[in-house]
Amino acid sequence: MPAQKLSGLPHITLENQWITRSWCIADGLATTDYRIRPRGRGLWLEAMHWHPWWDLDGMITADGVNLPVSRMVDPPELGMIRGAFSVKDIRQEKTDHAQQVEFVLSPAENLPLVEVSLHGKLLNHEPMLRTWLTVRNIGKKEYKITRLALEAVYPMRKEMEFMQTGFDTECFPGNDQRFPGVSIPRTVHLRKTLKPGETLESFSLLTAVCPTDYRWHVAARHDLVHAFAPHTCRPKILQQAEGWKDIDELKQSINEAAEVGVQVVLLFVAEGWSYGDLELSEILFPNGDTDVKALCDYAAGRDVQIGFYVGECIALPDCKLLKDHPDWQFLGIGGRRYDPGGIGNMCPSSGWGNHFRKKIDHLLDLGVKVLQTDGPPYGQVCHEKDHGHRSPETACLDNWAWEQQFNRDMLAKGIVVQTPAWPSRLFDGAGQIGGGYTEDDMSVLKGLDQITQFRSNLVAANDQLPPSCRWGFMSVGKMYGGARPSMVDDPENEPVRLEHALATHLGLGFTACLHGKHLFTGPQSKALVKKWIDFYNRYRSLLTCRTLTLRSPDMHGLDGVFHCNPKENPCGVAVIFNPSDREQTGTFIIPLEFAGWSPGRSAAVRRHGEGQSIPLALDDQGQALLEIRLPAEKVEWWEICFG
Numbered sequence: 001m002p003a004q005k006l007s008g009l010p011h012i013t014l015e016n017q018w019i020t021r022s023w024c025i026a027d028g029l030a031t032t033d034y035r036i037r038p039r040g041r042g043l044w045l046e047a048m049h050w051h052p053w054w055d056l057d058g059m060i061t062a063d064g065v066n067l068p069v070s071r072m073v074d075p076p077e078l079g080m081i082r083g084a085f086s087v088k089d090i091r092q093e094k095t096d097h098a099q100q101v102e103f104v105l106s107p108a109e110n111l112p113l114v115e116v117s118l119h120g121k122l123l124n125h126e127p128m129l130r131t132w133l134t135v136r137n138i139g140k141k142e143y144k145i146t147r148l149a150l151e152a153v154y155p156m157r158k159e160m161e162f163m164q165t166g167f168d169t170e171c172f173p174g175n176d177q178r179f180p181g182v183s184i185p186r187t188v189h190l191r192k193t194l195k196p197g198e199t200l201e202s203f204s205l206l207t208a209v210c211p212t213d214y215r216w217h218v219a220a221r222h223d224l225v226h227a228f229a230p231h232t233c234r235p236k237i238l239q240q241a242e243g244w245k246d247i248d249e250l251k252q253s254i255n256e257a258a259e260v261g262v263q264v265v266l267l268f269v270a271e272g273w274s275y276g277d278l279e280l281s282e283i284l285f286p287n288g289d290t291d292v293k294a295l296c297d298y299a300a301g302r303d304v305q306i307g308f309y310v311g312e313c314i315a316l317p318d319c320k321l322l323k324d325h326p327d328w329q330f331l332g333i334g335g336r337r338y339d340p341g342g343i344g345n346m347c348p349s350s351g352w353g354n355h356f357r358k359k360i361d362h363l364l365d366l367g368v369k370v371l372q373t374d375g376p377p378y379g380q381v382c383h384e385k386d387h388g389h390r391s392p393e394t395a396c397l398d399n400w401a402w403e404q405q406f407n408r409d410m411l412a413k414g415i416v417v418q419t420p421a422w423p424s425r426l427f428d429g430a431g432q433i434g435g436g437y438t439e440d441d442m443s444v445l446k447g448l449d450q451i452t453q454f455r456s457n458l459v460a461a462n463d464q465l466p467p468s469c470r471w472g473f474m475s476v477g478k479m480y481g482g483a484r485p486s487m488v489d490d491p492e493n494e495p496v497r498l499e500h501a502l503a504t505h506l507g508l509g510f511t512a513c514l515h516g517k518h519l520f521t522g523p524q525s526k527a528l529v530k531k532w533i534d535f536y537n538r539y540r541s542l543l544t545c546r547t548l549t550l551r552s553p554d555m556h557g558l559d560g561v562f563h564c565n566p567k568e569n570p571c572g573v574a575v576i577f578n579p580s581d582r583e584q585t586g587t588f589i590i591p592l593e594f595a596g597w598s599p600g601r602s603a604a605v606r607r608h609g610e611g612q613s614i615p616l617a618l619d620d621q622g623q624a625l626l627e628i629r630l631p632a633e634k635v636e637w638w639e640i641c642f643g
């Protein structure tokens with residue numbers, strides 16, 4: 001059956017120039033029409049082939065009973081049950097930014113008393129849609145919710161890109177035997193007890209519509225992150241280090257940061273406070289809170305913020321807290337406790353959760369603005385009976401929810417959180433996650449080879465996430481007190497290496513982490529650090545939008561990326577590296593359609609954004625050829641403007 005509205009029956013529609021979706025609301029809810037237009041004009045395509053008997057919009061399993069959200073017209077011979085809900089209320093909201101609908105659905109007789117809302121939010125000026133469910137217990141007894149599933153998606157439909165928020169969600173292609181080749185995103189391992197009056201929010205399915213081209217899919221993923229986690233468009237240029245011998249040396253780092261435009265100086269690992277006890281460093285803060293507040297004020301006076309590494313769930317064996325509260329640790333099967341490692345041993349559902357939150361709130365009161373953390377390990381079951389979680393298995397979900405709340409609270413306070421978690425965390429408020437590199441790179445390779453290899457990994461990861469929400473790791477000087485080699489040992493005397501390292505971060509769109517007590521050690525290195533921070537700030541609105549690869553890095557030829565923003569002019573900047581030891585030429589195709597080109601528009605380029613603009617010859621697809629000659633070991637950029 002083709003997608004279409006059912007004639008004579010009432011429908012609610014969300015529509016923009018890329019997406020139209022209608023739900024019939026007679027006798028239950030059902031999507032009856034869902035079409036997309038990948039370029040915002042021309043042909044409408046069916047987003048999916050609508051089957052009237054399919055649980056298309058969602059599914060909830062309560063006390064073992066499957067409750068399809070959609071109305072289902074049941075050919076009884078297929079053994080299908082009727083839709084479980086009727087439409088009780090429809091709430092609609094329209095702003096300049098988005099149109100939103102909530103269908104409130106009541107359960108049919110003799111079914112679990114859970115009220116379900118299906119939410120849809122369509123952005124007015126972007127090809128993006130968010131859908132999610134909320135489930136509310138309206139009965140007098142508890143229900144066990146073991147499945148939340150949202151609309152099926154077709155991996156075969158190459159004009160759509162999907163991301164998800166939430167706990168442990170995965171797509172299982174072909175997981176519905178009736179419709180092979182279909183993915184149904186659903187929460188797996190969900191064991192949630194819903195008490196009377198409680199509400200449970202599902203993950204969100206984030207959908208973008210784009211042309212069938214892998215570069216458009218990259219752009220769509222970058223757009224999805226920036227649209228639904230807009231705080232990731234506001235990253236801070238962050239320097240971190242450890243091993244300051246006293247507060248005066250730390251202030252010196254802050255002064256240097258201020259001189260070149262670094263926005264955050266972060267006290268790395270156990271530099272600011274101890275693991276577990278979360279006691280302030282006596283070396284840096286002999287007068288405790290007073291000293292931290294004074295330091296934050298000192299930094300603020302120079303437009304620099306102070307950040308702390310705060311091991312979210314880590315307490316080392318020799319700390320006082322563990323002697324007082326050994327029972328706050330995760331308890332594994334057979335009475336085993338976990339090694340703190342780099343992830344954590346403390347269960348957030350125990351007293352540790354409140355202890356940590358109180359300490360964090362106090363730290364923020366003193367003026368700290370950025371937090372960097374590891375963990376928590378919410379994949380672990382926990383058998384400790386006195387923690388807040390209901391069972392060993394629900395510990396995973398409860399601890400995940402604890403961290404979700406933590407990230408949301410921090411976002412509401414304007415605090416930036418860096419955490420090595422997975423991408424769904426960004427939509428809960430995490431500011432940055434790891435960037436695609438491995439820290440092992442730092443202790444194996446050296447010199448330009450290392451930096452180039454490192455860059456190739458960062459660039460490759462652009463296919464999944466924009467650089468604005470990830471960090472790299474540029475090490476300068478002595479790393480871990482000299483225990484590891486750095487990218488740049490001696491900045492003043494290694495200008496080529498320093499510039500490539502800086503451009504591999506700031507030129508690629510990474511603001512963090514610039515690691516070292518002193519990013520520069522003389523006038524030449526200071527000028528280089530300032531040059532690339534100035535570059536970042538000048539093109540911030542391009543670097544926090546779409547980033548496409550022009551050529552992947554190797555040691556043999558030129559490589560580069562193109563940052564662009566269709567809402568800006570200058571609309572793009574290409575950053576090109578020559579890591580080799582000879583002059584090289586290269587011809588790059590600059591795809592200006594990603595920068596907002598439309599037929600008839602002209603464009604021009606300026607090297608380093610200075611001097612005379614040179615007109616670019618564009619083909620009928622908005623592609624420009626950029627011919628570049630680059631001396632050995634140079635990095636340069638070209639700014640592109642529409643006429």
Ligand SMILES: [Zn+2]
Nearest residue numbers: 347382384387
């Ligand atoms: Zn526990």
